[in-house]
Structures are given as C-alpha cells and as structure tokens.
Amino acid sequence: MKCFQHVADIGDLKAALDEALEVKKNRFAYQHLGKNKTLLMVFFNSSLRTRLSTQKAAMNLGMNVIVLDVNQGAWKLETERGVVMDGDKSEHLLEAIPVMGCYCDLIGVRSFARFNDKQEDYEERIFEQFKQYSGRPVFAMETATVHPLQAFADLITIEEHKTCPRPKVVMTWAPHCKPLPQAVPNSFSEWMCATGYDFVIACPEGMELDERFTHGATITHNQDEALQGADFVYAKNWSAYRDPNYGKIINRDMSWTVSAQKMALTRNAHFMHCLPVRRNLVVTDDVIESPRSLVIPEAANREISAEVVIKRMLESM
Amino acid sequence: MKCFQHVADIGDLKAALDEALEVKKNRFAYQHLGKNKTLLMVFFNSSLRTRLSTQKAAMNLGMNVIVLDVNQGAWKLETERGVVMDGDKSEHLLEAIPVMGCYCDLIGVRSFARFNDKQEDYEERIFEQFKQYSGRPVFAMETATVHPLQAFADLITIEEHKTCPRPKVVMTWAPHCKPLPQAVPNSFSEWMCATGYDFVIACPEGMELDERFTHGATITHNQDEALQGADFVYAKNWSAYRDPNYGKIINRDMSWTVSAQKMALTRNAHFMHCLPVRRNLVVTDDVIESPRSLVIPEAANREISAEVVIKRMLESM
Amino acid sequence: MKCFQHVADIGDLKAALDEALEVKKNRFAYQHLGKNKTLLMVFFNSSLRTRLSTQKAAMNLGMNVIVLDVNQGAWKLETERGVVMDGDKSEHLLEAIPVMGCYCDLIGVRSFARFNDKQEDYEERIFEQFKQYSGRPVFAMETATVHPLQAFADLITIEEHKTCPRPKVVMTWAPHCKPLPQAVPNSFSEWMCATGYDFVIACPEGMELDERFTHGATITHNQDEALQGADFVYAKNWSAYRDPNYGKIINRDMSWTVSAQKMALTRNAHFMHCLPVRRNLVVTDDVIESPRSLVIPEAANREISAEVVIKRMLESM
Structure with a gap:
C-alpha cells in the first residue's frame, strides 16, 4: 500500500x-x-x-x-x-x-x-x-x-458490536456552532457504502454531501423516519458542501440534536461519534453517557x- | 501503586x-x-x-x-x-x-x-x-x-548529604515578584513531616500553609531563630494561602532573602531550592554558587x- | 570529540x-x-x-x-x-x-x-x-x-559529485528580502578553505564576511568572472558583516540572482543551496529544478x- x-x-x-x-x-x-x-x-x-x-x-x-x-x-x-x-x-x-x-x-x-x-x-x-x-x-x-483512519476505526467498532450481518446504520447531521469540514462524514459514508450494510444519511435540505462519497447511500431529510429501526446512530455536524454555501452554516435547527427521545425511535441502537463532540448541541448528556454509547471504543x-x-x-x- | x-x-x-x-x-x-x-x-x-x-x-x-x-x-x-x-x-x-x-x-x-x-x-x-x-x-x-516528585528528589538529596541521623531542616519563605503556587512547599513539608527530621518552617505572619501539609512541623515567624543550627536550608517563595489573601503577594520583605549572612547562622548548612530560582530575590549569587549549594544534585x-x-x-x- | x-x-x-x-x-x-x-x-x-x-x-x-x-x-x-x-x-x-x-x-x-x-x-x-x-x-x-552540520553535509555532497580532484567551488551572495545571519556562509567558507579545492567567494562590495572564516579563499566582487569555469555554484544570501552595517541589508541587486544565464558561464556546474530558499530572488525556478541541482541530496x-x-x-x- x-x-x-x-x-x-x-x-x-x-x-x-x-x-x-x-x-x-x-x-x-x-x-x-x-x-x-x-x-x-x-x-x-x-x-x-x-x-x-x-x-x-x-x-x-x-x-x-x-x-x-x-x-x-x-x-x-x-x-x-x-x-x-x-x-x-x-x-x-x-x-x-x-x-x-x-x-x-x-x-x-x-x-x-x-x-x-x-x-x-x-x-x-x-x-x-x-x-x-x-x-x-x-x-x-x-x-x-x-478521514479514513476514523472511518476504518468506526467500521471495526460496528463489526465488534453488530448482532446481525447487515445492520441498519444511520449517519445523521446535527447542529453545531462552528463551520466544520466534511472530511469525517465523507469518509464514513464512503466506507459504509462499501459494506453490505443498510446505510442511511439524514440531513436537512441543502446539507447533502459530495455524491462521490455518498453513492449507494439512502439520503433523507426526515431524521425521525431514518432513525426507525436503526442499529447504529452516527451523529456528526458538517457545514454546507453545495454551492453557493460551501463551508457555511445554513442550519442551526436544534430539533436535530440526538436525544433520548430520538434514540427511542431506533432498535436500541448504539450511539457513535468520532469526537470531539459538543454536548447538548450534537448529542445530549444522557445519550453519550448511556451504556449504548460507543464513543470511547471508537477512539480506542x-x-x-x-x-x-x-x-x-x-x-x- | x-x-x-x-x-x-x-x-x-x-x-x-x-x-x-x-x-x-x-x-x-x-x-x-x-x-x-x-x-x-x-x-x-x-x-x-x-x-x-x-x-x-x-x-x-x-x-x-x-x-x-x-x-x-x-x-x-x-x-x-x-x-x-x-x-x-x-x-x-x-x-x-x-x-x-x-x-x-x-x-x-x-x-x-x-x-x-x-x-x-x-x-x-x-x-x-x-x-x-x-x-x-x-x-x-x-x-x-x-509536587511530590520534587519532594521525593529533595528527600533523596538530603539523605545523600546528611551527616547525622536526624538533621535540622529549615524551609524558609523568601520574597518573589510573582504570585507562586503552594505546591512545592506543601509537598516538601508533607514529606519532611513524614521523616524523623527536626523540621522547621519559617515564614512571615499570614503566610502559613494549609495545616494538612504542615502538621508536625515547627512553625515560626522568626527566620534568624529558625536558621540557628540548621543542617539544610530550603528556600522557597509562595503566595498567601489564608483567606482572604489566597494567591496574593502580601509580603515583599527583602530581609528574608537567603544571604551569606543568613547562612552564617546555620551549622554550615547545605542550601536547597527546587529551581527555577530568581537570584538576589530568593537567594544571593554567592549562596547558590557556594560549595554547600545542592540545587543541581536536587535537579539530578x-x-x-x-x-x-x-x-x-x-x-x- | x-x-x-x-x-x-x-x-x-x-x-x-x-x-x-x-x-x-x-x-x-x-x-x-x-x-x-x-x-x-x-x-x-x-x-x-x-x-x-x-x-x-x-x-x-x-x-x-x-x-x-x-x-x-x-x-x-x-x-x-x-x-x-x-x-x-x-x-x-x-x-x-x-x-x-x-x-x-x-x-x-x-x-x-x-x-x-x-x-x-x-x-x-x-x-x-x-x-x-x-x-x-x-x-x-x-x-x-x-552551521557546521550543513557545511559538512555540503562537503560530502561535493565529494560525491565532483569529477576532478580539485573542483572549482564558487559561493556567491544572492539577494533576499530579509536580513539573514552569516552562519551558513561562514561555515561553508571555513570548510571549503580547509579542502584543497579552488574556492572563490563572489559578493557585492561591503558584503565581505569575517576574515577568520574566509582566510585562504579568493574573494571577488565580480560574479560573472567568478562563475567562469565553476564546477559547483553555492548560492546564499547573508546580511552585512562589516561595521557600521552589521545585520543590515545594504544591497538588493537582482542581477546577482543565480539564473540559467549565469549558470551558462560555468563548466556545467552543479547548483547548491542549504535551503530554505526563496525562488526567483536567490535562484530561478529553472536552475533549482534542473538535473544539475543538488539541493535535495545536500539535505539528505x-x-x-x-x-x-x-x-x-x-x-x-
């Protein structure tokens, strides 16, 4: 290599x-x-x-x-x-x-x-x-x-924790106070699309990523629908990719924060995030601290x- | 451990x-x-x-x-x-x-x-x-x-240089231009109190340290008296611990600087300091450079x- | 040593x-x-x-x-x-x-x-x-x-590339936008003078280095003359050494930049520089990128x- x-x-x-x-x-x-x-x-x-x-x-x-x-x-x-x-x-x-x-x-x-x-x-x-x-x-x-080292580590973590051969993995956009790069969601999407998983991306309208990385993923603007039946919820903020808003924050909708209520829609999903994470913006304290949270195993x-x-x-x- | x-x-x-x-x-x-x-x-x-x-x-x-x-x-x-x-x-x-x-x-x-x-x-x-x-x-x-790694190194240094089983060790406050933490004197005191040494702390009134660290030490406000018969003089500045002056400089008395005149009161004591030290504020050039100075062996x-x-x-x- | x-x-x-x-x-x-x-x-x-x-x-x-x-x-x-x-x-x-x-x-x-x-x-x-x-x-x-580690590396590089026992090595001053130290040219000159090479320093008037380092070198203010027959051209800027201009830029003459035209005066010389180098000020793109450039082997x-x-x-x- x-x-x-x-x-x-x-x-x-x-x-x-x-x-x-x-x-x-x-x-x-x-x-x-x-x-x-x-x-x-x-x-x-x-x-x-x-x-x-x-x-x-x-x-x-x-x-x-x-x-x-x-x-x-x-x-x-x-x-x-x-x-x-x-x-x-x-x-x-x-x-x-x-x-x-x-x-x-x-x-x-x-x-x-x-x-x-x-x-x-x-x-x-x-x-x-x-x-x-x-x-x-x-x-x-x-x-x-x-950020392929992160995506590979995430994949290892999912393989270690999945309980069916083809889990449903949902990557959901979440709000943030600073304009973040698309590197982590790009790679996570690229790697998930290369597995046989049921992979869904949920994001607000206009927040779609570069199609070179998301080809093969199901993309939706309805977070609640996406979360239904999910085995893994991967939260991440990113700034806009599409022109003319590249690199800008165009959405601050706090209803996208991953909360216990949102996790209740899933199939008792594991919560994932690459870290560092802003609590109560991207995810609530109780979700990231729950026994279903994988943020430390991902880092390891x-x-x-x-x-x-x-x-x-x-x-x- | x-x-x-x-x-x-x-x-x-x-x-x-x-x-x-x-x-x-x-x-x-x-x-x-x-x-x-x-x-x-x-x-x-x-x-x-x-x-x-x-x-x-x-x-x-x-x-x-x-x-x-x-x-x-x-x-x-x-x-x-x-x-x-x-x-x-x-x-x-x-x-x-x-x-x-x-x-x-x-x-x-x-x-x-x-x-x-x-x-x-x-x-x-x-x-x-x-x-x-x-x-x-x-x-x-x-x-x-x-700062226990410092206190342990100081203890080793005293053991290497003492000429009687129970030396007299005097830790004396000395003036400084910046408000310094109490970590070094706290630990030095805590460690000295755990030995069988004759351990004395000399400091101006109001400059006493937290009693959890000084329990067992003799505390005096008379530096000259403390130095008499000392085998080791450990100079150190610290800012006030006691309320309402916590972290403040409440004393700039240059008569507390450790000088040759002060060292003459001792039993040909060794001079000690954890470094870095401000010369001619905490200690004079001639004392720190004298053959009785242990500052480099302490650091080693x-x-x-x-x-x-x-x-x-x-x-x- | x-x-x-x-x-x-x-x-x-x-x-x-x-x-x-x-x-x-x-x-x-x-x-x-x-x-x-x-x-x-x-x-x-x-x-x-x-x-x-x-x-x-x-x-x-x-x-x-x-x-x-x-x-x-x-x-x-x-x-x-x-x-x-x-x-x-x-x-x-x-x-x-x-x-x-x-x-x-x-x-x-x-x-x-x-x-x-x-x-x-x-x-x-x-x-x-x-x-x-x-x-x-x-x-x-x-x-x-x-900067003797640089001079020693330069000497190794010349020995690896020379095709005659006693090559002609020319160190030439070149223009720069910041006042640079004399360390590199001092050492290069000192080391070259210790070899049996034909060593020439070309610099504008007033830009001569400390004679303790240049003793034995041929010093000239005519760059074109110096370059004739050169096997190695070592370009370097330095600020003035001589009083009252120590550390100052007293010359910005861009005709001293080492260009293809200048290199054409030499015996198909190798180009050398210690790096980092400002292109098109000290040396032109084509010279530093040419097959005769030794800047990377010098660094190695x-x-x-x-x-x-x-x-x-x-x-x-």
Whole structure:
C-alpha cells in the first residue's frame, strides 16, 4: 500500500477487518516490520486522538516516530512556480516536501479544509503534493475531504458490536456552532457504502454531501423516519458542501440534536461519534453517557486502524 | 501503586529511599518492566525539569513516551454536565480523559493552581478527574497543591548529604515578584513531616500553609531563630494561602532573602531550592554558587524519584 | 570529540569523509554506541531540516532523543551575576544549563544571531555557555556564527559529485528580502578553505564576511568572472558583516540572482543551496529544478553529517 486515502486503498474489507482483529489481539507481534523505520507525522492542524493513536500504533510496530507541528502562521509554503518569493512564504513546497521524505520511511499528513476555495479543498492540493513529491508512502491523518483512519476505526467498532450481518446504520447531521469540514462524514459514508450494510444519511435540505462519497447511500431529510429501526446512530455536524454555501452554516435547527427521545425511535441502537463532540448541541448528556454509547471504543480502535495501515505500508516496502 | 500524589502513596520511606539509591546505581536495569509500555505526559503548564527528567526516567525503564502539550487557550475542556457547549470549550473532559487513557499505560499530569477559586484548586479538580476517568495509574507532575516528585528528589538529596541521623531542616519563605503556587512547599513539608527530621518552617505572619501539609512541623515567624543550627536550608517563595489573601503577594520583605549572612547562622548548612530560582530575590549569587549549594544534585535526583515512581507503577500492573 | 563547532573539530577531512560514506552505506550498524544514551536537542529558534535530520541520525545510532523548544518569549534566561531577578527573566543560565546536562549524555544547540550586538553574536555567548556549564559534549545545530552540520553535509555532497580532484567551488551572495545571519556562509567558507579545492567567494562590495572564516579563499566582487569555469555554484544570501552595517541589508541587486544565464558561464556546474530558499530572488525556478541541482541530496546528507558527529561523540565517551 503506497497511499491510504480512500476505502479502495485498503482493498478487501473483510480481509482488512480480519487483520484488524488479529492486530488488536496481539498489537506488539509485528515489531520486526518497523525496526529502523521512521514515521514522520506532519500536522498542519492540531490534533489529540490522531496524534496519540497514530504515534502509539507506530511504536507498537517498533518504529521510530518524529512529530512535526507546522504552525500555519510561521511556515507558509509557496505552491506556484515563477513567483518572486519576497513575501511571507519562506519555502517552496517543491523543496520542503522532498526534504521531509529524506528523513523518514513513511509520512502521515493532517491538513484540514481551509474553506477559502472549494476546488482547492476538494482537489486535495496539499495531500496530493505529498503523494507526488515526498517519494514515500503517505497516509491521511484527516485531509481537506477525508478521514479514513476514523472511518476504518468506526467500521471495526460496528463489526465488534453488530448482532446481525447487515445492520441498519444511520449517519445523521446535527447542529453545531462552528463551520466544520466534511472530511469525517465523507469518509464514513464512503466506507459504509462499501459494506453490505443498510446505510442511511439524514440531513436537512441543502446539507447533502459530495455524491462521490455518498453513492449507494439512502439520503433523507426526515431524521425521525431514518432513525426507525436503526442499529447504529452516527451523529456528526458538517457545514454546507453545495454551492453557493460551501463551508457555511445554513442550519442551526436544534430539533436535530440526538436525544433520548430520538434514540427511542431506533432498535436500541448504539450511539457513535468520532469526537470531539459538543454536548447538548450534537448529542445530549444522557445519550453519550448511556451504556449504548460507543464513543470511547471508537477512539480506542483508532490505534488499531492506524496499526493496520502502517503495517501494510511497511509490508509493501 | 495506582496513584502518586501524597507521601503516603510511596509507603515506607526507608524502603523507597533504598530503592532510589539502587535505581541511581543502575538506572537501566529494569527495562523489561517498560517494554511495550507507554507513558503519556500531559502538560497543562510549561515545564523544563519535570519534562526532561520524567521523560528520561521512563526511557531508562524502556518505555515509549508521548508528550502532550495542552495549550490552555487552544483546548478548553468543559467540566459541567447539562451545558449546551456552544462556547469556546470544544470537548468535555468526560470524553477527553478516557480517550487519553486508551493510548497509554500510565499518565503523568501537570496542572497548576489557577488562583481563581481556592476550593477548585485545593479539591484538585483536574488531577482527580484524571484519577477517576482515565482508567490508568496517574502521577502528579505538579498539580494545584502538590509536587511530590520534587519532594521525593529533595528527600533523596538530603539523605545523600546528611551527616547525622536526624538533621535540622529549615524551609524558609523568601520574597518573589510573582504570585507562586503552594505546591512545592506543601509537598516538601508533607514529606519532611513524614521523616524523623527536626523540621522547621519559617515564614512571615499570614503566610502559613494549609495545616494538612504542615502538621508536625515547627512553625515560626522568626527566620534568624529558625536558621540557628540548621543542617539544610530550603528556600522557597509562595503566595498567601489564608483567606482572604489566597494567591496574593502580601509580603515583599527583602530581609528574608537567603544571604551569606543568613547562612552564617546555620551549622554550615547545605542550601536547597527546587529551581527555577530568581537570584538576589530568593537567594544571593554567592549562596547558590557556594560549595554547600545542592540545587543541581536536587535537579539530578528528579530523574531518580520519577524512575522509582514509574517503576513501582509498572510493577503493580 | 567534546565539541563540534569549527572545521578543526572534525580533524582530518579525508578520514571524516571516508567515515561519512561508510555511515551512509550502513547507517544502522552502530546502534551499540547509542544504547541507553540520550541526546537533548535545544532549539532557541525554529527548525525543519536540522530538527528532522539530527533526530533521525541519533535514532539511527540507537539513542533516545528529547527535543526542547525554548520559546524565546516564554523563557528568558538571565546571564549576568548580581542582578536582582525581578523582571521577565525567571531563570539564570547558571542553573538552567547544568540542569539540562543532568538529563542527557549529549547536547545539540540551535541559537541564531540576534543582530542586537555584533560582539555578543560573534563571541557565541549562548553556545559557549553550553560548552562551559552543561558538563556534556555539545554540538552546533546552527549558532550565531556557524552551521557546521550543513557545511559538512555540503562537503560530502561535493565529494560525491565532483569529477576532478580539485573542483572549482564558487559561493556567491544572492539577494533576499530579509536580513539573514552569516552562519551558513561562514561555515561553508571555513570548510571549503580547509579542502584543497579552488574556492572563490563572489559578493557585492561591503558584503565581505569575517576574515577568520574566509582566510585562504579568493574573494571577488565580480560574479560573472567568478562563475567562469565553476564546477559547483553555492548560492546564499547573508546580511552585512562589516561595521557600521552589521545585520543590515545594504544591497538588493537582482542581477546577482543565480539564473540559467549565469549558470551558462560555468563548466556545467552543479547548483547548491542549504535551503530554505526563496525562488526567483536567490535562484530561478529553472536552475533549482534542473538535473544539475543538488539541493535535495545536500539535505539528505544532513542525516549523514549529523550521524558522523554524534557517532564520534559517543565513541569518545
């Protein structure tokens, strides 16, 4: 595996899940793979779960880890050719990225959507440049449009908790006070559509995601209807994708908050969220604290999804 | 050992000191304990000595170490239930702390007194939440009210330098330009009271510490009298503990600065301070630079106290 | 080796280069040297290449690495004796540096020229204090006046690409929009003068470097003449060294930018630069992207120069 960005990159999902469960049982069994290998984690944005879980996964595999926090203000990269670089950008990406590749064997990149330019975000300009110029296998630690380590961890969690072969999984939009990227719902949808699950997305009108990620999902604007019979409820806020509202908050409807009343419509569903979550906006205290909440197991599985991805990259070197 | 916060947590002091001297002689002898174990160091406040010495101790024991700097501005944690989280706090501690526990085996926490609310500080709200919700053994890397790794290192240093079984140890308040927490003097007092030493605290009137930490100490407002016959002089500033002056500077008396003249009153005492120290405010240049100064050996013993604590936590897993 | 600062510290250059090529072929062969040894990297200034390459080199050698970022604003060190420390400086270097030495076996220091006081910069007050007070071997990761890890990497790169025993190497000043330190050109010149190469420095009048570093070089103000017959062109900006212009930009002449037209004057020379570089100011896009550009191999050799230096320090312990 040279790149981990989309669900297709992981290949057969059944094989990936089997490997995840094997890794989870014995997470220190593969240290020969990582000996004298170095992971470079590049963060253009801050991180708690991704930072800790990915570092842990790499150390489980016996790797050395270097973490590079790129302060967006302090280190701006020029991306165009022909520019006289007499402004605030002190280095060109055509030098910076190959240099980073010199000192490691594997690169993880976090670079969020900036919401300045939809095309720039959805073309994944930063991540693609790492793929093209670093000379190393590269994996997404949440990019402008995807967060596949989260989606893979969510899938592992559903497989561990499902009680029927083809559960009903509902991803529902929920209100939030800040404009959030679409990376998590894009990837969750992309991964769910690749399973055989009954997958439904509920969101207000105008809040539909990019169809490249939702192809195969049932999309509805009626949250209550969607929740009926659900086995898993995955709550998430995202800002608008559709023009002319890209990156904007166009809906603050608090009736979409996932509450006990809403959960009562389901088939005693598990509650899921990628975290961090704003309580009593996205979900009420009682739902997230209930025994059916999987938010901590999901987070714990981030170590496992990262370890499978890094293990595969090491194996294919 | 599941928690390291108070002197009682370390159990028998003689046994702990013997272990410390053993560890100091051969600090790399216990690496089987730390293999495939991860220490997470969480800093809500900045650090030099604690950061370096604790990391060194964990690496001596063969552990992996992850350092998490929590920028107070960037990541504010909600602590109450029922709040609609539409403000500046993007995560609730009820999620954040268990998640941190997922990715490690052991947690060290630094979280200073904020001086906003005495009860909040002295109830150790942050540290107690880590104990309660992380699911991991937790040790204090200086909390709102205690700094036991420092006190243990100071005790080791005194044991290495004492020339009689029951030395006279004087902790004296000294002036400072900023309001400092009581964590270091609280712990030093608590640990000294647990030894058989002749332990005296000298401070201006109104500057007395919480009696829970000073029970058993001789407390005086006469510094000169206290210093007579002292074998060890431990200088430290702290802000007022007593109401209504909690966290305030109520005394700037420069006659309390530890000078050569003051040291002349002692029995050729050793000078001690936890560092960092403001020279010519807390202590004069000549005293801290004299051959009787132990400030560097104290700092060096921070590696040893941390290693004993982490070793014991690893052993009890 | 107890200190790595000047070319003389590395001893015989032929032996050092042989060792570098040996290390490059088998960079993991010396891990017994670093076992249970800790490198402390202290950064008073930000870093990309030096941070990553030095950390990689130390891990290649089996060492533990601790990185300490000293935020200049947050942690100011008092350097004078006798001062009442009631201002913004909370610690004296006479404590801070020995304490850092307590927790490691080896120290790397980055501390740039501040351009406040030429004498302070050229006396290397920060770096010298680490040498004097840390009790550990110390190496420069770019100081106020030198950057020997870069110069050594550049020398390795030239040796790998030269086609005659005594190539013509031209270091040429180039324009820039910010006042840059002289550390890189000082060290490059010092190292080149220690080889048997034909070494020429081209710079505008008034931009001459400190003669302690350029003794033995041919110095000219005619760039075109210098470039004729060159095998290697090393472009670099620096601010004025000579009084009364120390640290100032006194020339912005864009005719000094290294362009294809300039390179055409050479003997099909390789282009070199230490990075980061401002394109179309120091060098044009086409020159830095041409097959004759060595900027990435130079950066990659930073890992090798650092590994040789750290290896020698470990061997002499």
